[in-house]
Amino acid sequence: MSDASFTPARRRPEIRFSPYEPRGFWRALEGVGAVILATLWVLPLLFAFWAAFHGAEYTTRLELGAPLTLENFRRAWDAAPFARYFLNTTVLVTLIFACQVVLGTLAAYAFARFDFPGRGTAFALVLVQLMIMPDVLIVENYRTMSRLGLVDTIPGIALPYIASAFGIFLLRQTFKTIPKELDDAARVEGASALQILLKIYVPLAKPIYIAYGLVSVSYHWNNFLWPLIVTNSVEARPLTVGLQVFAGGDQGVDWAVICAATLMTSAPLLVGFLLFQRQFVQSFMRAGIR
Amino acid sequence: MDRRHFLTGSAAAAASLARPALAQGTATEISFFYPVAVGGAITRVIDGYAADFSRERPDIKVTPVYAGTYQETLVKVLTAHKSGTPPTLSVLLSTDMFTLIDEEAIVPLNGFVRTDADKAWLDDFYTGFMLNSQSGGQTWGIPFQRSTIVLYWNKDLFRQAGLDPEKAPASWAEHVAFAEKLTRRDAAGNVSQWGTQIPSTGFGYWMLQALAIEAGDVLANQEGDRTFFDKPGVTEALQYWVDLAQKHKVHAPGIVEWGTTPRDFLEGKTAMMWTTTGNLTNIRTNARFGFGVAMLPANKRRGSPTGGGNFHIARKASPTQQEAAFRFARWMTQPERAARWSIDTGYVGVSRAAYATQTMKDHVAGFPAAAVARDQLEFAVAELSTHENQRVTKALGDNIQAALTGSKAPDRALRDAQAEAERILRPYR
Amino acid sequence: MNSRLSAAVHGWLLLMPAMLLLVAFTHWPAVASFIESFSSTPRPRRPSRFVGVANYEQMLADPVFWQSLANNLWFALGTIPLAIGLALLMAIWVNDRIPGRTFARMAYFTPTILPMIAVANIWLFFYTPQYGLLEQVASGLGFASHNWLGSRETALAAVALVAVWKESGFFMIFYLAALQGISPTLAEAAALEGASRWTFFRRVQFPLLMPTTLFVLINAVINAFRTVDHIIVMTRGGPDNATSLLLFYIYQVGFNFWDTSYAAALTVVLLAMLAIAALVQYGWLERKVHYR
Secondary structure, three states: OHHHHHOHHHOOOOOOOOOOOOOHHHHHHHHHHHHHHHHHHHHHHHHHHHHHHEOHHHOOOOOOOOOEOOHHHHHHHHHOOHHHHHHHHHHHHHHHHHHHHHHHHHHHHHHHHOOOOOHHHHHHHHHHHHHOOHHHOHHHHHHHHHHHOOOOOHHHHHHHHOOOHHHHHHHHHHHHHOOHHHHHHHHHOOOOHHHHHHHHHHHHOHHHHHHHHHHHHHHHHHOOHHHHHHOOOOOOOOHHHHHHHHHOOOOOOOHHHHHHHHHHHHHHHHHHHHHOHHHHHHHHHHHHOO | OOHHHHHHHHHHHHHHHHHHHOOOOOOEEEEEEEOOOOOOOHHHHHHHHHHHHHHHOOOEEEEEEEOOOHHHHHHHHHHHHHOOOOOOEEEEEHHHHHHHHHOOOEOOOHHHOOOHHHHHHHHOEOHHHHOOOEEOOEEOOEEEEEEEEEEEEEHHHHHHOOOOOOOOOOEHHHHHHHHHHHOEEOOOOOEEEEOOOOOOOOOHHHHHHHHHHHOOOOOEOOOOOOEOOOOHHHHHHHHHHHHHHHOOOOOOOOOOOOOOHHHHHHOOOEOEEEEEHHHHHHHHHHOOOOEEEEOOOEOOOOOOEEEEEEEEEEOOOOHHHHHHHHHHHHHHOOHHHHHHHHHHHOOEOOEHHHHHOHHHHHHHHHOHHHHHHHHHHHHOEOOOOOOOHHHHHHHHHHHHHHHHOOOOOHHHHHHHHHHHHHHHHHHHO | OHHHHHHHHHHHHHHHHHHHHHHHHHHHHHHHHHHHOOEOOOEOOEOOOEOOOHHHHHHHOOHHHHHHHHHHHHHHHHHHHHHHHHHHHHHHHHHOOOOOHHHHHHHHHHHHHOOHHHHHHHHHHHHOOOOOHHHHHHHHOOOOOOOOOOOHHHHHHHHHHHHHHHHHHHHHHHHHHHHHHOOHHHHHHHHHOOOOHHHHHHHHHHHHOHHHHHHHHHHHHHHHHHOOHHHHHHOOOOOOOOOOOHHHHHHHHHHOOOOHHHHHHHHHHHHHHHHHHHHHHHHHHHHHOOOO
16 A cells, blocks of 8 residues: 555544555445445335335336325224234333343353352353254244143243343353452452342443343344244234234235335334434444454 | 224233133133235224124124134144134134044034024035035035135236227137237337236145146045046146246246235236136225126136135034034124125125125126126036145145246146155045 | 352352253253154044154155255355355445445344344335336346246245345444454554555454354354244245245144144254254364454
8 A cells, every 4th residue: 555645544643544444436436335235235125115105006116206195004004903013022022131131140140150060061051042042943842832821922922032042141251351359349248149240240231231132122023933833813913923914815915005014013123223223233243242 | 003903802811811700701702713814904894793793692702813814824723723722713724624624623513503594504505615614424614705716807908909808718728819919028028918827826726726627627536535636637737827838928937926916917917817706806996997707718618616714613612612603603604794795805605695685686786797706606616625735735736836837847746746645645545 | 168059059049040941942842852753743543652763764755855955055055155245345344434334334234123024025025026126127127027936946046135135234243343343553564564455354354353254154054044934924935845944844844734743853953953053163163263
């Protein structure tokens, strides 16, 4: 790189630019490439927006002057109990995350700060779930749920997921970075293990909890196969299953209404993401760093 | 917001929690799974029926649950059956009767038919529909949303192609000849409009059966333990279907979606389509062109299989619940209601009495297409229905798709399907 | 001594709830599938009995199983490198200060947070022959019409593309985090040495990204065997099983045919595939990866 003398870093020393940052023509080219790919990436979504906000006759005719309408949303809302589905999904993701936090925190604390026989084996057993997730064990888990009488209930959907290897691992890594001196100091003052966990570890790991929450909620908001299998009725069906039951009719599809329903079910996450984009991205980054 | 559904849902949940201490104590609760998706607010219509029924019979409370496609509804009902609490009443494909009997999921209905009025009601169903509803001298299903396959054609496109817009193809040869005129290509050979369309996902076996009947063969015996997929008529049928795309080039190549076929027709992307009469009202509401409905074109004979769903009553329900479910099913198939359901959806009114009602007479007078599927019953044959029906139809459906995508020759595909069906059905003989 | 005992008791007490549930819903079902796979499916008049390896013999003779297995391997081979490659490219692009960076980052990441079941519906429409968007664009450019999901040649690729679209943005995030964690002094030093951008990427950035690549790879492999939502919506395994993946076939056998023992045997095969993937990745690749 011979044109290093033109680096703007000289004029603005507070920002360190990598010498490998593209400049001039290359920068423009890279920008164009990135924007083209980005456009391709949002195209299906834009298409769904188009179909959802126009009458069925414009679904396949992209005329700019076509009148906008909310009719498709109204029809979708009327045709299936989406309000109930929203409620179910909200209850479901809340229940799962609340349980995950409690169980995960306790287990992670044990792994991070207690020396007990069998710890290595137990940790290995936890890690197994990173590879073999409950999603692939549908047949046996269904059998278990039916024995427990939990088929077609929200706890039945949640139960296989509330002990999450991912959560335990993530929190253990975080707890391990907390200096042991804090721990010891509290112990000297007579705090119990549980108090130490609640007063010191949990508050210090708050950003990780937020990150974990976003990952967990978006995963379970979107989860489909297991809820499809284990629910029968409107009272337990989450949004994803409700959407599939709604869209997968034998009588022929109406794209405009399906797109409206699709956007409706994704709306909370989509709006949340657009509003808190930075936090979302950072959370996912945090949750992934090991 | 669909407040009613929401409320009935939570009310049912509350009621089921409070059941032991329920003050009135007498209302029999039955759950009812059904798969209709005729577009629009059909769940409302069914909820309305359930509410009307409960008004007439306050001692029975029906909770309807929309469960998706037929396939999904069957999955739900049977998995629920296996875990011990199936819905008391369900609408399932009549062809799954043997599967349901084998799994001991449903009860025969003869015991519920006691009065002369009951008997008269049962005898009034069209015989064509009862073929898939009876086995071993027992009746297992009550016809509800039953259909035959019909041909829909776009009169505007017929006119543009120089064909008589009032005349549908009557024979296989005519069907091809019309379709050739109706297929439009640009200079580069790209097709903007196909002559005809026979969907091949989901119900491909049903479509093949229509062609096979017309070619003079049936696909299975009445006992549901033997199939005849390798008979010459069946091969001829599949060959004809494959040729539409590969030889005559009047049909889109590859697999055509069942679900998008009506939309293709409405968009004018195909001038003719073969599909269930259950789509009639959807097409009538949404078509922006004149369209006609005809019986399927004939080869050696005319013909279509019957299709659609029956009411079934769960074995794992209390006798009171079963009786209540039977009463509801009987109420739902009263002539006036069957006529209304037929008009709302396009399905065939299931009994002769339904067509004798004034409502139906008026409807048919103003819209003759509504009677085509019923008239075709004269030529209809029982639908393919075997033990382990899901597996057998999958074997056939897969091989039909293999032939249509050109990976197997039709005769080889059907031989493979037959061999697989033999393997599955041997233990049932 | 006393404190060690109390640590052991406390440790296990804290661990117990999570461990019980993990065993109940992950370890036990895996073992139960294995046991179950040696018996016959109970039917009303034919109770379950020990049948030895009959289910596995049936599997060897089952063309749909072999097709699903092959499909799944092709699906994995197609989606994993493509998704990871695109993710890396995306991360490098949005890590640079290029115009449109915020929009690009948002666009890449959006598919990640949408339900697969919902986007599969949109893609189904996208692929629809004759009037789907893809067809409209293709015919606008003068290409011949194609039935993407309806022909054996393209159906698997078409559903694989949806998976790539859905996953790339997710993986991008991890690369982005890793790229931002690389010390800027390394780039300055390399520049002083006169290394080209490609050399810098190949010799410095890429090796430093190896742990991330491994992590992403594991996720991608799991997803390739775990995600079948789009199959259920878009093709139901068709045409003629061209898009049937293992887990989809398990679902079909287990819940459409109610042949639970055969489904258990298929599950064992799926678990074996995941175990092999784990061993290869943790055992063999781990040694080749630089860790801090």
